[in-house]
Amino acid sequence: xxxxxxxxxGRMGKEIRDLFEEKSHEFVWGYDKDGEYFxxxxxxxxxxxxxxxxxxTEEYVKKFNVPLIIGTTGLQExxxxxxxxxxxxxxxVQSYNFSIGIQLFLKMVDILKDKIDGWDVEIVETHHRFKxxxxxxxxxxxxxxxxxxxxxxxxxxxxxxxxxxxYMANLGEVLSISHRALSRRxxxxxxxxxxxxxxxxxxxxxxxxxxx
Ligand SMILES: NC(=O)C1=CN([C@@H]2O[C@H](COP(=O)(O)OP(=O)(O)OC[C@H]3O[C@@H](n4cnc5c(N)ncnc54)[C@H](OP(=O)(O)O)[C@@H]3O)[C@@H](O)[C@H]2O)C=CC1
Ligand SMILES: O=C(O)C1=N[C@H](C(=O)O)C[C@H](O)C1
Numbered sequence: 001x002x003x004x005x006x007x008x009x010g011r012m013g014k015e016i017r018d019l020f021e022e023k024s025h026e027f028v029w030g031y032d033k034d035g036e037y038f039x040x041x042x043x044x045x046x047x048x049x050x051x052x053x054x055x056x057t058e059e060y061v062k063k064f065n066v067p068l069i070i071g072t073t074g075l076q077e078x079x080x081x082x083x084x085x086x087x088x089x090x091x092x093v094q095s096y097n098f099s100i101g102i103q104l105f106l107k108m109v110d111i112l113k114d115k116i117d118g119w120d121v122e123i124v125e126t127h128h129r130f131k132x133x134x135x136x137x138x139x140x141x142x143x144x145x146x147x148x149x150x151x152x153x154x155x156x157x158x159x160x161x162x163x164x165x166x167y168m169a170n171l172g173e174v175l176s177i178s179h180r181a182l183s184r185r186x187x188x189x190x191x192x193x194x195x196x197x198x199x200x201x202x203x204x205x206x207x208x209x210x211x212x
Pocket of ligand 1: 006007008009010011012013031032033034048049050052053070071072073074095096097098099133137187
């Protein structure tokens with residue numbers, strides 16, 4: 001497929017481009033702080049950038065009339081609503097984490113969440129020093145799955161690709177679920193899966209849970 005990437009010079013943009021090209025897909029369009037790179041019309045747009053770029057992404061998705069995969073974190077509630085509206089015209093896959101491990105993590109949370117009443121519950125997320133948002137989108141997803149207001153601690157350390165730990169404790173024991181992304185490749189693989197899932201759909205709003 002011919003792909004377009006919003007944020008194509010960024011850490012995730014480069015990882016996604018490398019993986020897709022290794023699998024014989026073509027990078028034909030990009031958008032970044034410096035503007036547009038155009039070689040051909042893309043068949044799909046993938047956005048890993050910043051929330052302030054969202055309106056531009058929306059504009060290009062409408063212009064090319066193609067599916068959108070968006071992994072950008074820190075989106076505002078109105079931007080999620082705008083994505084749902086856009087999904088009436090084209091297919092959209094949105095997730096704050098495209099790794100398989102975090103999907104399994106969320107399934108475990110779903111099993112546990114009704115069994116830890118009265119326990120202390122806290123989330124700790126660790127990311128590289130360059131990350132702009134805090135807390136991480138994934139930590140927000142874990143909190144939402146728990147369906148209760150729990151504290152989130154954010155550490156910004158070196159070059160960590162993405163660690164999430166959910167701690168649960170009563171007076172006698174501590175239980176934890178943890179996930180570590182060893183590199184950005186895990187997220188890029190999820191984006192490729194999502195692209196294959198969405199490329200021939202007409203429209204609809206999907207998450208990475210729907211994809212796997
Ligand atoms: N859902 C998931 O699984 C994952 C989500 N993420 C999220 O993806 C996003 C990107 O992360 P990462 O690649 O590390 O970040 P980077 O800072 O490396 O990349 C961001 C990209 O967006 C571009 N950009 C910034 N401002 C603008 C602007 N005003 N107009 C156009 N383009 C702009 C940057 O351009 P320039 O290079 O010129 O600065 C860069 O190409 C973040 O929101 C992060 O949280 C990250 C990993 C996994
Ligand atoms: O910015 C990152 O790097 C990451 N962001 C996502 C998040 O905010 O949850 C996912 C991943 O942990 C890497």
